Amino acid sequence: KQEVTQIPAALSVPEGENLVLNCSFTDSAIYNLQWFRQDPGKGLTSLLLIQSSQREQTSGRLNASLDKSSGRSTLYIAASQPGDSATYLCAVRLTGQAGTALIFGKGTTLSVSS
Amino acid sequence: KAGVTQTPRYLIKTRGQQVTLSCSPISGHRSVSWYQQTPGQGLQFLFEYFSETQRNKGNFPGRFSGRQFSNSRSEMNVSTLELGDSALYLCASSLSLDRAREQYFGPGTRLTVT
Numbered sequence: 382k383q384e385v386t387q388i389p390a391a392l393s394v395p396e397g398e399n400l401v402l403n404c405s406f407t408d409s410a411i412y413n414l415q416w417f418r419q420d421p422g423k424g425l426t427s428l429l430l431i432q433s434s435q436r437e438q439t440s441g442r443l444n445a446s447l448d449k450s451s452g453r454s455t456l457y458i459a460a461s462q463p464g465d466s467a468t469y470l471c472a473v474r475l476t477g478q479a480g481t482a483l484i485f486g487k488g489t490t491l492s493v494s495s
Numbered sequence: 496k497a498g499v500t501q502t503p504r505y506l507i508k509t510r511g512q513q514v515t516l517s518c519s520p521i522s523g524h525r526s527v528s529w530y531q532q533t534p535g536q537g538l539q540f541l542f543e544y545f546s547e548t549q550r551n552k553g554n555f556p557g558r559f560s561g562r563q564f565s566n567s568r569s570e571m572n573v574s575t576l577e578l579g580d581s582a583l584y585l586c587a588s589s590l591s592l593d594r595a596r597e598q599y600f601g602p603g604t605r606l607t608v609t
Contacts, residue, residue, distance in 0.1 A: 412594045424499075424585055425600040432595060470538065474594050480551035481526055481589050481598055485538035 383408045385473055387486035394461055395494055402456040402489045404471035409449045412474040415483065416445050416456050419468045428456070428469075433476075461493045497522065499588050499601035507607045513574040516604045520567050520588030526550075527569040528598065529561060532583040541584075544569050545592050573606075581608045 384407045394400055404414070413432045417425040429438045429445040431454070437446040444457040454471055468490045472483035500519045508514050520527050528551075529541040540553040544563035561571040567588075573580055583605050587598040 415597065417600075422583075422603075422605070424501075424602040425587075427597050427599060430597050472538075480543045480545075480592055481528060481587075481594055481596065482540040482543060482551050482553070483528075483530075483538075483598065484540070485530075487537040 383411075383473065383475060383484050385471060385484055385486035387469075387471060387489050389489060390487070391490045391492070393492045393494065396461060396463060398461050398493075399457070399459050400461055400491070402458070402469050402471075402491070404454040404456070404486055406452045406454075406473050406484075408475070409452050410476045411449065412476045414445075414447055414454050414471060414473050416443075416454075417470045417472065419470060419488070421468075425470065458491075461491075463493050463495045466491055466493050499586055499599055501584075501586050501601040501604050503604060504602065505605045505607075507609060508576050509609055510576055510578060512576050513572065514576060514606060515570055515572045516584055516586075516606075518569045518571075518586030518588075518601060520569070520586075521599055524588035524590050524599075525567050526589040526592055527563055527567060528587045528589070529569070529571050530585045530587065531555070532585060532603070533579075533581075538585070541571065543592075550592060576608045578608050580606065582606060 416428040442459040468488040470488040472485040528543040543551040
């Protein structure tokens with residue numbers, strides 16, 4: 382059974398710091414991996430989608446990498462800002478399974494202080 | 496283009512009652528998935544609909560059901576509510592069942608069971 386783990390569960394950093402969020406998964410047979418952001422009480426906003434054939438994706442100050450063989454993905458946030466404060470979730474989509482169902486980690490709650 | 500919309504945004508129900516939640520996908524999207532988010536279990540996949548047919552189902556009891564209409568709008572129903580059903584219910588839409596596609600989430604319906 383695929384399990385997705387995110388460590389740490391919470392992270393506090395001062396504004397301007399570069400940081401890395403970690404995501405690991407137990408089964409390397411994934412189709413792709415998606416990073417989301419969730420603000421308190423709100424829905425999920427998609428940040429980056431990495432297909433299994435890709436090594437990384439970039440969007441603005443965000444860079445996500447994927448290493449399928451080791452079952453790991455990282456989300457790098459450059460020059461963090463207070464507006465980046467949110468919970469960051471990673472989710473994988475499995476091969477050999479129909480449909481678009483995602484298996485989520487429990488997230489890392491990021492707090493950026495000014 | 497309007498995003499995924501969910502109604503109602505908040506609900507309070509009593510144990511034993513039943514509830515129906517509604518989701519309107521992004522225009523042109525034909526796949527709708529439902530997820531349950533709780534502090535203890537995180538985000539868990541409930542089911543997915545495409546072309547008015549359930550295509551994939553998570554590990555939830557039969558009290559949880561859903562349907563999709565010809566305009567791709569979807570409803571989920573929970574019968575005989577239990578306290579543990581209190582959660583944020585999120586709906587996500589995608590263009591198709593193509594797993595390479597991103598899922599886009601709505602703001603969620605916060606269900607409280609008393």
